[in-house]
Amino acid sequence: MITVERVNKIKGKTPILYDVSFVARPGRVTGFLGPNGAGKTSTLRILLGLDRPQSGVALVCGRPYSGIDRPLTTVGALLDGSGAHRARSARAHLRWVAASNGLPGSRVDEVLEIVGLAGEARKRAGRFSLGMSRRLGLAAALLGDPEVLVLDEPVNGLDPAGIRWMRDFLRERAARGHTVLLSSHLMGELAETADDVVVIAKGRIVTQGVLADVVGDHRTLEDAFFALTEGGGPW
Amino acid sequence: MVSLIRAELHKLLGLPTARIGLLLGTLLSPLVVLVNAPAVRRAGLAGADLGLVELGVGLIGPMILGVVIVSSEFTSTGDDAPRARQLTATLIAVPHRMRLLTAKTAALVLVVGVQAIVAAAATIGLTQVMHGDRVQVPAFGRIAAAALYWVLLALLAYAITLITRNGIVPLTLLIVNSTVVSVSYLLTKVTSAAAYLPDIVGAQMFLQGSDFPVRIAPVTAGLVMTAWIAAFLAVGAVLFHRRDA
Numbered sequence: 001m002i003t004v005e006r007v008n009k010i011k012g013k014t015p016i017l018y019d020v021s022f023v024a025r026p027g028r029v030t031g032f033l034g035p036n037g038a039g040k041t042s043t044l045r046i047l048l049g050l051d052r053p054q055s056g057v058a059l060v061c062g063r064p065y066s067g068i069d070r071p072l073t074t075v076g077a078l079l080d081g082s083g084a085h086r087a088r089s090a091r092a093h094l095r096w097v098a099a100s101n102g103l104p105g106s107r108v109d110e111v112l113e114i115v116g117l118a119g120e121a122r123k124r125a126g127r128f129s130l131g132m133s134r135r136l137g138l139a140a141a142l143l144g145d146p147e148v149l150v151l152d153e154p155v156n157g158l159d160p161a162g163i164r165w166m167r168d169f170l171r172e173r174a175a176r177g178h179t180v181l182l183s184s185h186l187m188g189e190l191a192e193t194a195d196d197v198v199v200i201a202k203g204r205i206v207t208q209g210v211l212a213d214v215v216g217d218h219r220t221l222e223d224a225f226f227a228l229t230e231g232g233g234p235w
Numbered sequence: 236m237v238s239l240i241r242a243e244l245h246k247l248l249g250l251p252t253a254r255i256g257l258l259l260g261t262l263l264s265p266l267v268v269l270v271n272a273p274a275v276r277r278a279g280l281a282g283a284d285l286g287l288v289e290l291g292v293g294l295i296g297p298m299i300l301g302v303v304i305v306s307s308e309f310t311s312t313g314d315d316a317p318r319a320r321q322l323t324a325t326l327i328a329v330p331h332r333m334r335l336l337t338a339k340t341a342a343l344v345l346v347v348g349v350q351a352i353v354a355a356a357a358t359i360g361l362t363q364v365m366h367g368d369r370v371q372v373p374a375f376g377r378i379a380a381a382a383l384y385w386v387l388l389a390l391l392a393y394a395i396t397l398i399t400r401n402g403i404v405p406l407t408l409l410i411v412n413s414t415v416v417s418v419s420y421l422l423t424k425v426t427s428a429a430a431y432l433p434d435i436v437g438a439q440m441f442l443q444g445s446d447f448p449v450r451i452a453p454v455t456a457g458l459v460m461t462a463w464i465a466a467f468l469a470v471g472a473v474l475f476h477r478r479d480a
Contacts, residue, residue: 049330050323051479066330077327081312081319085250092249093324100242100328126313133313140324 001026002047002148002181007056009042015203016042017053022198022208024181026147029174031194031211032183033225039203040183041079044152048077060148072101076141077150082133083140086126090117090136093125097140111139116165130157149173151182155189167193191221201229239329239338240345243304247342252303260296260350260385264358267292272365284444285370286362290381291413291438293354297347297385298409301392304343306402322480332476336397340468343393344386351385373441380440380453390464391433397471423448433463 002024009017017039024030034040045051047058049066060068060075068074084093094108112118115135120128128136134157141149149170155163170193174180184190190197191211198208206228207214211221218224247253267289275285308322329335355378362370388409395405412418412434422429430436430449439447439456451459 045480048327050326066332068330071330072328079319079323079327081316081323083319083321083324083327084312085246085307085310085321086312087251088249092245096242096245096249097324097328099245100239100325102238128313133316140328 001061001179002030002150003057003059003062004043004047005057005059007043007046007053007058009039009046009051009053011042017046017203020056020200020203020205022205024179024198025196026179027174027177028195029170029180029182029193030196030198031190032181032198032200033185033187033190033221034183034200035185035229038200040185040200041152043200044077044079044150044181044183047150048075048079050079060150070101070144072097072103072141072144072146074144074146075148075150076138076144076146078134078137078141078154079152082125082128082136084125084133084136086124088125089122090125090128090139091121093136094139094143098143101144103143107143111142114142115139131159131162134158135162147177148179149181151180153184154182155184155186163189187220187222187225191215197221199225199228236334236338236341239334240341242328243338243342244345246307247300247304247346250303250307252307253300256296256299256303257346257350258296259299260293260347261354261357262293263295264290264293264354265361268358268361268365275366284373284442285366286359287373287377287381287441289362290355290358290385293358294385294388294413295410296350296354297389298392298406298413300347300350301343301389302396302402302406302409304339305393305396305400306406309400310402326480333472336472336475340390340393343389347386347389348382351382354385355382377441377453380457383457384437384440384460387437387460387464388434391467394464394467394471397475398467431459433460436460436463 005021007017007020020043032040046053047065049064065071090112091108094111095105098105098108112121115138117132117135117139120132125136134154155166158166170180170182194211196209197211197214199206215221215224218227308325309320312319312321359372359378363372392405392409396402399405419429419432419435423435427448430447430451436451436456437460439451440453
């Protein structure tokens with residue numbers, strides 16, 4: 001369960017998030033939808049304790065992320081890039097991440113296998129393609145077999161087979177009762193994967209709910225999105 | 236905490252730049268003893284500091300290690316995502332920032348501590364081999380103080396990098412200051428207060444014969460340098476805690 005409540009963030013002197021509130025429930029894939037620059041990544045960074053909000057709270061399983069002991073066993077997160085120093089091999093990167101949370105080294109090879117990077121374990125992260133970097137980032141997120149996944153634009157850079165794999169993977173996780181929150185600006189892709197949708201535009205949550213309800217009478221999620229965000233509201 | 240320190244050791248020792256720092260720091264001083272031996276013999280120099288002075292050359296190692304353990308967190312991880320840095324992965328794995336810093340500091344102290352002991356033993360040992368009875372083995376306390384100086388200087392580099400969040404500025408500053416032109420040493424010619432600057436005062440923990448404008452007792456010198464480093468570390472830690480990653 002992820003709960004974000006009335007989060008406000010000012011960067012420099014510019015407000016970028018206004019009273020952002022939403023929930024992501026266990027057993028469901030929640031799509032966090034918005035155009036580039038809408039505040040998706042900023043919200044996820046606050047949720048993961050990387051950035052601090054001016055006000056509001058973001059909780060994972062009822063606790064702030066920074067208060068979770070060995071967090072990788074509860075939350076798996078994927079943000080921009082792989083997070084691996086470019087001089088490090090995929091395996092070396094995952095080994096230190098595993099060690100930091102007291103996870104066994106054997107888990108490293110398991111997650112490399114899951115994301116299809118077993119053959120590239122010794123390759124330096126700096127030589128990875130965008131798609132491989134995303135897979136390496138996902139491998140790190142899966143190390144602790146967490147019950148919550150927070151993924152920022154996970155299909156970015158993946159080829160069609162990779163996108164299909166990711167979709168099946170996330171659906172299967174939700175079916176096991178896990179909480180999956182993924183951000184995307186790709187509406188077609190999100191409509192295929194998500195159960196619930198949270199729409200953000202210009203730092204404000206525009207709507208949230210079950211996918212079918214958000215789409216409503218519109219033909220597609222994309223139509224609903226533009227109808228919602230171009231209505232001349234306060235943004 | 237043990238697992239956090241282990242992770243930080245994995246991270247540091249896996250970096251090619253850190254390995255260069257390890258090699259340079261460990262080998263440079265003994266090498267200088269070897270290369271300089273004929274000249275030292277001809278000049279009949281057998282000061283009380285022989286061996287300990289040569290240890291200064293190896294300080295480039297601890298400086299590189301102190302800088303790179305922080306700067307590697309802030310370098311971009313790839314051209315695809317220029318804003319992505321290892322720090323994101325680090326803080327997602329260890330979100331409690333003070334625990335993370337404690338583990339990082341411990342890992343650095345461990346690595347540089349071992350490096351200093353190995354380098355000091357090799358340098359002093361080789362000095363004995365090259366010059367035999369003409370030089371005395373420095374007292375154990377002075378060798379230990381030299382090793383402490385290495386650790387403190389690594390921590391200074393580390394703290395400055397925590398503040399600058401970039402390795403180039405502190406590394407350039409520290410290497411130029413310790414090799415090409417020692418700004419802090421030149422300052423001692425202008426004002427004797429400069430004798431209390433961290434790198435200058437620290438050397439008085441173990442060097443006796445050098446050209447110091449103000450004589451400071453070794454223990455006092457150690458305490459002054461430690462206070463400097465503690466102050467830099469405190470500023471670095473507060474900034475690291477407060478800033479968005």
